[in-house]
Amino acid sequence: VSKTVDDSQRPRLILASASPRRNDLLVSAGIPVEVLPSLVDETLGRGESPSAFVRRLARDKAEAVARLAGDNWRPILAADTVVVVGLDILGKPIDRHEAQQMLERLSGRAHQVITGFCLLAPGVMHQEEVSTTVHFKKLRTEEIQTYLNTREWADKAGAYAIQGQAAFMVQKIDGSYTNVVGLPLCEVVESLRHLGLLWPVPHAESSP
Amino acid sequence: VSKTVDDSQRPRLILASASPRRNDLLVSAGIPVEVLPSLVDETLGRGESPSAFVRRLARDKAEAVARLAGDNWRPILAADTVVVVGLDILGKPIDRHEAQQMLERLSGRAHQVITGFCLLAPGVMHQEEVSTTVHFKKLRTEEIQTYLNTREWADKAGAYAIQGQAAFMVQKIDGSYTNVVGLPLCEVVESLRHLGLLWPVPHAESSP
Numbered sequence: 001v002s003k004t005v006d007d008s009q010r011p012r013l014i015l016a017s018a019s020p021r022r023n024d025l026l027v028s029a030g031i032p033v034e035v036l037p038s039l040v041d042e043t044l045g046r047g048e049s050p051s052a053f054v055r056r057l058a059r060d061k062a063e064a065v066a067r068l069a070g071d072n073w074r075p076i077l078a079a080d081t082v083v084v085v086g087l088d089i090l091g092k093p094i095d096r097h098e099a100q101q102m103l104e105r106l107s108g109r110a111h112q113v114i115t116g117f118c119l120l121a122p123g124v125m126h127q128e129e130v131s132t133t134v135h136f137k138k139l140r141t142e143e144i145q146t147y148l149n150t151r152e153w154a155d156k157a158g159a160y161a162i163q164g165q166a167a168f169m170v171q172k173i174d175g176s177y178t179n180v181v182g183l184p185l186c187e188v189v190e191s192l193r194h195l196g197l198l199w200p201v202p203h204a205e206s207s208p
Numbered sequence: 209v210s211k212t213v214d215d216s217q218r219p220r221l222i223l224a225s226a227s228p229r230r231n232d233l234l235v236s237a238g239i240p241v242e243v244l245p246s247l248v249d250e251t252l253g254r255g256e257s258p259s260a261f262v263r264r265l266a267r268d269k270a271e272a273v274a275r276l277a278g279d280n281w282r283p284i285l286a287a288d289t290v291v292v293v294g295l296d297i298l299g300k301p302i303d304r305h306e307a308q309q310m311l312e313r314l315s316g317r318a319h320q321v322i323t324g325f326c327l328l329a330p331g332v333m334h335q336e337e338v339s340t341t342v343h344f345k346k347l348r349t350e351e352i353q354t355y356l357n358t359r360e361w362a363d364k365a366g367a368y369a370i371q372g373q374a375a376f377m378v379q380k381i382d383g384s385y386t387n388v389v390g391l392p393l394c395e396v397v398e399s400l401r402h403l404g405l406l407w408p409v410p411h412a413e414s415s416p
Contacts, residue, residue, distance in 0.1 A: 025375065028372065028373050028375055028376070029373065029375065029376040030354065030373070132380075137394050137398065146238065162385070164236065165236050165237065165238070167233065167236055167237065167385075167386055167393050168236070168237040168386075168393045168394055168397045169394070170384075170385065170386075170394060171384065171394045172340075172382070172383045172384050172385075173381060173382075173383075173384075173385055174380070174381075174382050175380045175381075176378075176379065176380050176381075177370070177375075177378065177380075177381055177385050178375055178376075178378075185375050185376045186345050186376055186377065186378060186379045189376045190345065
């Protein structure tokens with residue numbers, strides 16, 4: 001059973017992520033989404049590079065949601081972000097102590113933030129990953145303690161949120177900023193367009 | 209007449225700017241401010257470089273507020289931001305048409321965002337400017353029109369706000385992100401510290 005819909009009624013993109021930051025970024029670009037997170041095994045494979053890892057996880061998440069959504073499925077976007085410092089991948093800290101260790105490692109040096117994303121639609125599978133270099137200033141002990149008190153580190157890869165109270169720690173970045181927030185918005189929007197998955201932006205009006 | 213105050217009662221930094229974005233950035237770093245904007249002549253001097261221009265305006269704004277505040281003055285922070293593309297400085301657009309012209313110039317190329325800031329306190333005068341390179345993707349006509357409809361361009365140097373609905377236009381940046389928002393937070397916080405103008409952050413607590 002299908003029904004005719006006008007553009008404002010077109011099915012929304014499904015965002016396979018519980019991250020409110022990814023949702024906010026898409027909404028800011030005029031792309032309303034429906035959130036449908038999925039649980040996948042996030043174990044790093046032996047010898048797997050960070051890029052291959054986020055690519056695989058994004059695809060796993062998208063495919064898990066496609067299975068949930070059944071044959072009545074809509075375009076699905078999934079993403080996974082990791083922080084890479086030296087040879088190590090930093091995920092989400094399990095507690096305050098681990099968060100402190102992560103921030104101490106990031107202090108006074110550069111690290112990479114890599115997001116892999118996957119777009120899935122009937123006949124379409126697009127994967128891409130984007131890397132941004134982030135330079136932290138040298139953090140003082142009390143700056144780390146103050147930040148840990150905000151509890152903003154919880155549920156954040158690398159134990160910080162660049163768009164939050166950690167903004168003052170970041171001297172400079174090289175690459176996409178929204179990628180560090182969790183979704184490389186420019187690349188995602190361009191991909192949606194090229195794949196024909198982006199409809200006229202709802203708030204577009206003719207100019208007066 | 210002076211009175212003894214504890215740290216939480218110390219006089220707030222005066223922010224000589226009406227920009228809610230600068231206020232938000234400082235608050236995110238645990239630095240509450242009192243806003244006291246000033247009006248200064250913003251005419252570019254003949255042969256004046258963008259760096260010299262923002263430096264001078266930031267100092268003019270800080271000194272104007274110091275005069276307003278009289279001899280009972282507190283530390284003052286002022287800033288000015290411009291967008292530089294090629295040899296031209298883009299200020300705030302006067303209308304939708306000029307905003308459109310600015311976005312068309314920024315499309316598909318790199319530009320610089322330069323913020324000068326000035327810190328003024330008894331016996332202290334610190335000036336600094338920070339430059340960030342911003343790369344815009346090639347904008348489609350309908351993307352520009354849609355953005356103009358949001359009216360977000362009003363009151364923004366270069367006719368866009370990187371932290372708003374223009375985020376998807378930015379492919380990458382090289383340098384400080386908060387500088388593009390309007391205040392290079394890392395540099396401002398470090399300067400406040402070095403000058404002895406930063407007190408313990410109010411929400412700092414000992415760890416449990």
